[in-house]
Amino acid sequence: MMIMNKKLSKEEFFKKREEIRSHWPTGADERLEFEKAVALLKSVPDSKNFAKKLRFAKEHDLTMIQPRAGVALVDQHIELMQFLEKHGKADFLPSTIDSYTRQNRYSHAEDAIKQSLKQKRSMLNGFPAVNHGIDGCHKVFENVNVPLQARHGTPDARLLSEIIHASGWTSNEGGGISYNIPYAKNISLEDTIRYWQYCDRLVGLYAEEGIELNREPFGPLTGTLVPPSISHTIAIIEAILAAEQGVKNITVGYGQCGNITQDVAALQTLDSLTNYYLKIFGYDDVFVTTVMHQWMGGFPSDEAEAMSLISLGATVATLGNATKIITKSPHESQGIPTKEANAEGLRASKLMTRMLKTQRYPSDDVLKAEKEMIEKEVKTLLYATLNIGKGDFAQGVIQAFKHGILDIPFAPSEMNHGKILPARDLRGNIRILEFGNLPFDDEIKRFHKDALEARGKAEGRPVSFKMTIDDIYAVSQGILVGNSEYKEPSL
Amino acid sequence: MYTVVIGVIGADVHAVGNKIIDHVLKEHGFNVVNIGVLSSQEDFINAAIETDAKAILVSSLYGHGELDCKYMKENMVEAGLSHVKLYVGGNIVVGKQDFTEVEERFKKMGFDRVYPPGTNIEHAVGDIKEDLADA
Numbered sequence: 035m036m037i038m039n040k041k042l043s044k045e046e047f048f049k050k051r052e053e054i055r056s057h058w059p060t061g062a063d064e065r066l067e068f069e070k071a072v073a074l075l076k077s078v079p080d081s082k083n084f085a086k087k088l089r090f091a092k093e094h095d096l097t098m099i100q101p102r103a104g105v106a107l108v109d110q111h112i113e114l115m116q117f118l119e120k121h122g123k124a125d126f127l128p129s130t131i132d133s134y135t136r137q138n139r140y141s142h143a144e145d146a147i148k149q150s151l152k153q154k155r156s157m158l159n160g161f162p163a164v165n166h167g168i169d170g171c172h173k174v175f176e177n178v179n180v181p182l183q184a185r186h187g188t189p190d191a192r193l194l195s196e197i198i199h200a201s202g203w204t205s206n207e208g209g210g211i212s213y214n215i216p217y218a219k220n221i222s223l224e225d226t227i228r229y230w231q232y233c234d235r236l237v238g239l240y241a242e243e244g245i246e247l248n249r250e251p252f253g254p255l256t257g258t259l260v261p262p263s264i265s266h267t268i269a270i271i272e273a274i275l276a277a278e279q280g281v282k283n284i285t286v287g288y289g290q291c292g293n294i295t296q297d298v299a300a301l302q303t304l305d306s307l308t309n310y311y312l313k314i315f316g317y318d319d320v321f322v323t324t325v326m327h328q329w330m331g332g333f334p335s336d337e338a339e340a341m342s343l344i345s346l347g348a349t350v351a352t353l354g355n356a357t358k359i360i361t362k363s364p365h366e367s368q369g370i371p372t373k374e375a376n377a378e379g380l381r382a383s384k385l386m387t388r389m390l391k392t393q394r395y396p397s398d399d400v401l402k403a404e405k406e407m408i409e410k411e412v413k414t415l416l417y418a419t420l421n422i423g424k425g426d427f428a429q430g431v432i433q434a435f436k437h438g439i440l441d442i443p444f445a446p447s448e449m450n451h452g453k454i455l456p457a458r459d460l461r462g463n464i465r466i467l468e469f470g471n472l473p474f475d476d477e478i479k480r481f482h483k484d485a486l487e488a489r490g491k492a493e494g495r496p497v498s499f500k501m502t503i504d505d506i507y508a509v510s511q512g513i514l515v516g517n518s519e520y521k522e523p524s525l
Numbered sequence: 526m527y528t529v530v531i532g533v534i535g536a537d538v539h540a541v542g543n544k545i546i547d548h549v550l551k552e553h554g555f556n557v558v559n560i561g562v563l564s565s566q567e568d569f570i571n572a573a574i575e576t577d578a579k580a581i582l583v584s585s586l587y588g589h590g591e592l593d594c595k596y597m598k599e600n601m602v603e604a605g606l607s608h609v610k611l612y613v614g615g616n617i618v619v620g621k622q623d624f625t626e627v628e629e630r631f632k633k634m635g636f637d638r639v640y641p642p643g644t645n646i647e648h649a650v651g652d653i654k655e656d657l658a659d660a
């Protein structure tokens with residue numbers, strides 16, 4: 035059957051559910067029976083409910099913080115979570131899932147759990163929630179005081195989603211596009227949209243029982259020079275797909291670009307456009323919040339420099355009124371951080387959100403122009419997607435990626451055209467150098483071209499792929515706009 | 526013109542460095558066979574056999590490098606590729622670890638050269654050319 039943006043029926047859902055529970059032995063746990071899971075979720079106090087805490091944050095105009103973190107074994111994972119709560123002052127906790135689980139390689143994860151026990155260090159880059167099952171996941175839930183979310187990158191997260199929600203975790207990150215194109219090589223969008231409709235429908239079914247859970251499309255995509263209009267369009271489409279399945283509490287995301295004005299413009303439009311288009315397409319009762327991810331590209335290796343970049347991220351997120359920040363650590367360029375380093379990134383971020391609590395970025399003509407351009411581009415991409423899908427967003431996404439109407443820079447997926455190239459302008463705004471098949475009109479294209487030509491002129495070199503490469507390395511080298519031919523003037 | 530196989534091993538999807546390595550090695554005149562992300566040991570070995578490659582450059586960014594690279598050298602020898610140079614780079618272990626120890630572990634596993642996080646590929650090109658000229 036052709037996939038459409040249409041709510042799955044209960045019969046379809048529960049039929050599929052039987053099969054999914056058989057994918058790994060932990061799926062047979064009787065606490066996964068729907069009524070039992072409902073009872074457990076109803077007992078979760080508001081202070082540990084992700085959706086409710088986000089409402090609280092937005093009502094009180096707060097910017098909250100959340101790290102990424104996860105290790106192989108349950109007890110060590112709990113120790114890590116407790117540490118980040120206590121010493122990092124995390125408002126929300128994650129459980130970052132390991133990469134074998136993300137690719138549904140549960141037997142690989144099982145081996146790695148054994149290895150980790152033997153070697154007494156985590157051999158996995160995250161928490162293998164499916165292997166630990168409800169036993170392990172619920173134990174984690176019971177041992178923390180703030181809401182928990184699964185953060186991953188899993189194209190097929192159906193069993194994972196079942197297990198985490200039935201363990202009391204009240205948010206799930208991901209989506210059919212954002213957990214495919216940056217995270218897979220040759221899984222079709224048709225499949226991943228179907229898988230994520232299932233995860234969203236699960237949340238929708240809980241909503242019908244009076245349980246509010248949060249869903250968060252993954253905003254930053256490849257984290258590498260992604261123009262805001264592209265990530266916004268995908269976030270909005272994933273919000274629409276989730277809303278159709280009955281999700282009522284959605285956090286849309288964005289990865290910090292580096293130019294402060296562009297970042298604030300992006301955060302403000304992410305909120306306004308998501309609300310606007312959800313209503314336009316008939317989803318009136320969705321509560322929307324935003325999350326900004328601190329710099330998602332290559333980090334400087336010097337820890338002081340890394341911390342400075344982390345603080346800049348917290349600054350723009352707060353000035354731009356994001357509801358939540360995903361923080362980084364000073365170990366980012368090297369490897370999974372120690373719990374101490376992770377907590378340092380959190381505390382540095384928390385300080386900024388507190389100091390800047392009552393300050394907002396002032397509106398001026400530059401900000402306005404930036405916002406207008408994002409709005410115009412998003413509108414173009416969104417309607418081009420809808421049109422090629424003959425009025426259906428699920429079909430639209432599949433066709434749009436096939437024809438390069440939607441295109442994500444540096445993505446590993448073969449479903450992606452990979453024809454567009456971004457580069458920064460003189461002020462560090464992310465612009466588009468090669469448009470591939472993006473359906474932009476001449477005015478938009480001219481705007482990007484002019485900006486990049488101005489950079490070329492100032493740097494005395496032609497506009498080319500060389501700029502893109504320089505920009506990919508730039509931040510890790512402590513600058514924003516890269517120029518490998520540039521010699522620092524000396525006195 | 527030397528043929529080299531590049532790719533990202535295991536369940537790893539970090540694609541940016543791989544695309545840049547591809548670009549830079551081509552610029553330096555290598556014949557690059559890029560098997561991309563999510564590649565298994567067998568993918569690397571088969572590609573090297575099919576293209577008669579002189580070296581394999583394994584990237585691992587996501588931390589499972591130690592698990593994914595286990596017995597790779599032995600498997601290459603078994604496949605008749607003992608003459609092919611084997612390199613690894615990226616963020617090859619979980620967490621920030623002392624690199625001299627990490628390098629030693631991977632050398633024991635049969636890797637000819639081991640590169641620390643954030644190595645600019647331009648800097649490795651010289652090593653590769655030198656090794657292949659000797660071979």
Ligand code: B12
Nearest residue numbers: 332333366369370537538539540541542584588614616620
């Ligand atoms: C961008 C990024 C992402 C993007 C990747 C998008 C994509 N599909 O490509 C997204 C957001 C999707 C992502 C996801 C994840 N990531 Co990531 N990611 C990064 C980040 C920030 C930058 C990587 C990058 O693109 N750098 C730019 C390129 C140009 O540099 P490079 O990759 O290092 O490659 C260069 C050199 O290393 C060298 N090189 C590489 N290979 C080789 C091989 C040889 C032989 C030689 C000579 C040289 C060489 O040459 C390259 C070109 O110059 C790094 C941290 C950092 N560096 O700051 C983390 C990082 C690599 N990610 C990490 C992790 C763990 C993950 C996740 C598992 C999520 C998680 N648990 O947090 C998932 C991976 C899912 C999966 N299945 O793989 C960890 C790895 C931890 C570890 N080893 O201990 C890092 C180090 C962050 C951290 N500190 O936790 N990530």
